Amino acid sequence: MKTVFCLDDKLHYRVLLTVAVRSLRALQGEDAPCLCLYAGHDQAILDALAAERIPVARYQPRLDPAGLSPYGQKCAGCFLKLELALVPELAQDDMVLYCDTDVLFYRSLNELFGQRPTYMGMAREYTAPFYHEHASLSYTYRQQHYVVPMPFPIWTFSSGVVLYNLARLRKHGLIDHFLAFCAENEARIGNLDQSLLNYFFGKRITRMEDRWNCPPYRAECREQAHIVHFHGPKPWERGKTGLVDLRVNHFTYMRDAWMDYLTQEERHVLQQLP
Numbered sequence: 325m326k327t328v329f330c331l332d333d334k335l336h337y338r339v340l341l342t343v344a345v346r347s348l349r350a351l352q353g354e355d356a357p358c359l360c361l362y363a364g365h366d367q368a369i370l371d372a373l374a375a376e377r378i379p380v381a382r383y384q385p386r387l388d389p390a391g392l393s394p395y396g397q398k399c400a401g402c403f404l405k406l407e408l409a410l411v412p413e414l415a416q417d418d419m420v421l422y423c424d425t426d427v428l429f430y431r432s433l434n435e436l437f438g439q440r441p442t443y444m445g446m447a448r449e450y451t452a453p454f455y456h457e458h459a460s461l462s463y464t465y466r467q468q469h470y471v472v473p474m475p476f477p478i479w480t481f482s483s484g485v486v487l488y489n490l491a492r493l494r495k496h497g498l499i500d501h502f503l504a505f506c507a508e509n510e511a512r513i514g515n516l517d518q519s520l521l522n523y524f525f526g527k528r529i530t531r532m533e534d535r536w537n538c539p540p541y542r543a544e545c546r547e548q549a550h551i552v553h554f555h556g557p558k559p560w561e562r563g564k565t566g567l568v569d570l571r572v573n574h575f576t577y578m579r580d581a582w583m584d585y586l587t588q589e590e591r592h593v594l595q596q597l598p
């Protein structure tokens with residue numbers, strides 16, 4: 325199964341991607357299939373990805389950033405993951421593992437690659453309470469009006485790691501319905517791509533075990549995590565981030581494990597980041 329990442333033009337995401345792919349290959353073998361979806365136009369980034377032997381799919385998102393809220397535009401890269409079912413380079417893939425670039429693969433993925441959720445598998449996110457102020461949301465697709473009742477308040481699923489059943493999303497135009505829903509409701513709801521997935525798919529999301537998407541600040545991370553997700557402070561962040569309270573438990577240990585994948589020169593570049 326391919327592991328898919330999405331990238332925009334921010335430098336620190338490219339460094340994150342480098343470590344993610346190096347750790348993927350260290351665990352799953354040098355030939356572990358992966359793909360980077362890239363919606364930008366920066367030749368230096370393309371050269372860097374080529375040097376790292378990371379296959380790239382150039383992609384123009386259907387969810388046009390120009391139509392998003394100002395906050396959505398600022399974070400436009402996060403919506404790319406919603407469109408994987410439409411990417412020509414993934415047309416032959418029924419299932420893919422999407423991962424944010426801020427992950428460190430830490431234990432084998434073989435068991436995860438054997439799973440086949442009906443729509444998508446996602447782990448719970450504990451820091452974002454499930455909250456919405458709408459009883460329902462609606463959207464129009466091909467002149468038809470559709471109402472989406474909001475899922476009952478259970479918990480929020482994290483969009484940092486998503487095991488996508490692309491074949492199911494392509495069936496009956498479900499992906500087209502979902503993107504029509506996204507275009508109309510992005511400005512209305514709080515947490516970008518994650519809210520869109522949670523609100524549209526709701527109870528259809530299959531819960532994955534926490535070990536497949538485990539932040540380093542969780543107590544069980546070092547013992548159990550297969551995918552460490554630097555949700556919150558990034559590995560190089562040492563100063564005030566407003567998120568100091570999350571640099572606890574295994575943050576320092578996992579940060580060091582993450583840093584071990586970089587050369588001295590790459591680490592030096594990181595220290596220049598704001």
Ligand SMILES: [Mn+2]
Pocket residue numbers: 424425426484553554555
């Ligand atoms: Mn993330």
